[in-house]
Amino acid sequence: MANLKVQKIVNKLKTFFTNHGEKVAVGFGATLFVVGAASAILKPTISVTPEQIKTSADSAKKNIDQPQAEADIVEALANDGIKDLSFADSVAKAETEKIDINELKLKHKWVTMEPGAGLIRDQPVLVAINDVIAVAGRGGSKLFAVDDKGNRIPDDGTDDEKDPKEKTKSGRKGGGMGMGMGGDQAKPSAREKQEEAAKLKRDQDALSKALVGKVDPAQEASKKKAREEAKKKAAEESGTAVAETTGDQQQGPFKEKLKSLRWATITGLVDHGVLRNNYAKALRLDPKSANPNYKSVELQRQTLQSDGSWTDWQAIDEVKNNLVLDNVTEVEEELVPQENVLETITHSLPFLLNGAFGGVHVASLVPKEKREIPKPDPKTQGGMGGMAGMGGGRGMSMGGRGGSGMTGGMAGGMAGGGMAGMGMGAMSGGGKGGGDDYAGFMFGGGTGSAEEGDFPKSEADEVMVRAFDFTVDPDSSYRYRARIVVNNPNYKRDDVNPGVDIESQFLVGTWSQTTNPVYVPSDIAPYAIAKTPPKNASDPGYNVTFQVSSFNPDDGITVVRDFIAGPGDIIGEPTSTQIPASDGSGAKPKTIDFTSRQIVLATSGGRESLAPLGGNGSIMMPAMAFVMKPDGSIVIRNESKDANDPDLDFVKRVYQEELKKSDTKREKGAMNGMGYGEMGGGMGGR
Secondary structure, three states, rough: OHHHHHHHHHHHHHHHHHHHHHHHHHHHHHHHHHHHHHHHHHOOOOOOHHHHHHHHHHHHHHHOOOOOOHHHHHHHHHHOOOOOOOOOHHHHHHHHOOOOOOOOOOOOOOOOOOOOOOOOEEEOOOOOEEEEEEEEEEEEEEOEEEOOOEOOOOOOOOOOOHHHHHHHHHHHOOHHHHHHHHOOOOOOOOOHHHHHHHHHHHHHHHHHHHOOOOOOOOHHHHHHHHHHHHHHHHHHHHOOOOOOOOOOOOOOOEOEEEEEEEEEEEEEEHHHHHHHOOOOOOOOOOOHHOOOEEEEEEEEEEOOOEEEEEEOOOOOHHHHHHHHOOOEEEEOOOOHHHEEEEEEEEEOEEOOEOOOOOOOOOOOHHHHHHOOOOOOOHOOOHHHHHHHHHHHHHHHHHHHHOOOOHHHHHHHHHHHHHHHHHHHHHHHHHHOOOOOOOOOHHOOOOOOOOOOEEEEEEOOOEEEEEEEEEOOOEEEEEEEEEEEEEEEOOOOOOOOOOOOOOOOOOOEEOOOOOOOEEEEEEEEEEEEEEOOOOOOOOOOOOOEEEEEEEEEOOOOOOEEEEEEEEOEOOOOOOEEEEOOEEOOOOOEEEEEOOOOEEEEEEEEEEEEEEEEHHHHHHHEEEEEEEOOOOOOOOOEHHHHHHHHHHHHHHHHHHHHHHHHOOEEOOOOOHHHHHHHHHHHOOEOOO
């Protein structure tokens, strides 16, 4: 509490200033005025007479009018560092020199201003790829054979993979049935057959394109050139030599070879509608004519290390990746509508002769009718021939790929065996004829204004992104990020705002979020499925039932068998197994090596008694196996995880489906339904 005396003094001061404050302020101001006025009166005045001013002016005029010698002026200028520029001599010299009128020409011709011209352009804001998902897979597909330099190997009519004895028996020099029935008429060679088939395919492609409109040769050449430039740039960055294959340097037909493939697929969505609006605002365009010119999708990945950490982000090897993408002989059908697919950011699906794709389509974009595979109607089938025809037609109805609509449909139907098959193939194939070239022509690469250019376009709000990484290694885990790369719409332009990038030919978007980790299984991978019941009372019950998947690196076939192993045993062994066929020749038994080279150290699980816990009865515990891998690392195989592993489930379903269809030649679209359940990214996501 404050002192009472001090408080009284403060209160009196407040009262005084409240009642007399304005009087004090007026008095203080009046005092200042009086002091200032007195100082002004007492200060002496300036003593300057008119005579003094006149004298100073006359002196200044005399100095100005006084003449000065030119030599003195030049000397003064020289002393001050000012040199003689000899301007008169320069003018005289210029009069004798010729002037190049080309230097005075305008940089741009006089043109009629287009709508929106003259508006200063900005740099469009790119968007990130959304909902990125990574999925691993394996299979086999036919690719064009290439040499060490990446050049395709011409087909000389010989088959390097055949046994020389078989060539003698079935070659052109053999007699037998061919000579007896055909006389001296020689059979066409393999090369002649392939040339004829290649010519037929070219004719069919040309026909299908002619049905929808003329083909732009410049556009086709531009696509090839862009692909070669990308390949060359990737080779330069990696320091790897790459062969030049542009133009007519290589002429087909080329050798084809069935090759196994391992891959990771990265899918996602681009908000195409938002990006078009960004382009329209930045480039001062009508939103209808604002079309991003996508160049590619850039991928980076991290690899999981043995200590559980991830490596730094690294770009995938584009040269090795393109050895697959550039040499695919046939492509699989797309389930996503073509308006949501732009070829520059959506890698085509290689047509798999062995295995199946999972997670390669964005489920939200797939129409409902393509998610459900219709069952054959017995009323429309004509016995066994009708059923076979339906099988052939099914492959064409979903894709109608290869050849023109009618030709591809009839071929699919006849391959199926029967008029019913031809009906299905022809009717459905007609709408989808021409394969991917047809789709690309209709929805990409169309002509437009000079601003738009010739490149794939879409009016859809969302477009799918799909990129493959064919450089993955077995028994490895990866995670990815992706971003779009577009051609710079302001490249080399001068009607842009300050700071806009006009030097870079390409612009890159922001990186997407990191994908889920994806695991590429070992070529021979064991999974603990259940604890093996004891054979008799003396059996300690240490064994575990494993399912072993074996991937053949030669043809891409994956088969699955059960094996029983206990502590000290190596999981798997060579066993005769039914191998599916894609050529319709039927499944055949073959000895497959399932030896995983992994040793069981200890096991647990199975039926456990509750007596130690004071209870009655028993409980079933999931099987667990402690396994040592070839590199000495220890892993735990757990039934609770392995029995529900999406990779194993997918491989088993594909294997069983391939066995069922081994009596029928595989057609495009036949295995698309296998991977639909994983299109949301369930398979491979951990």
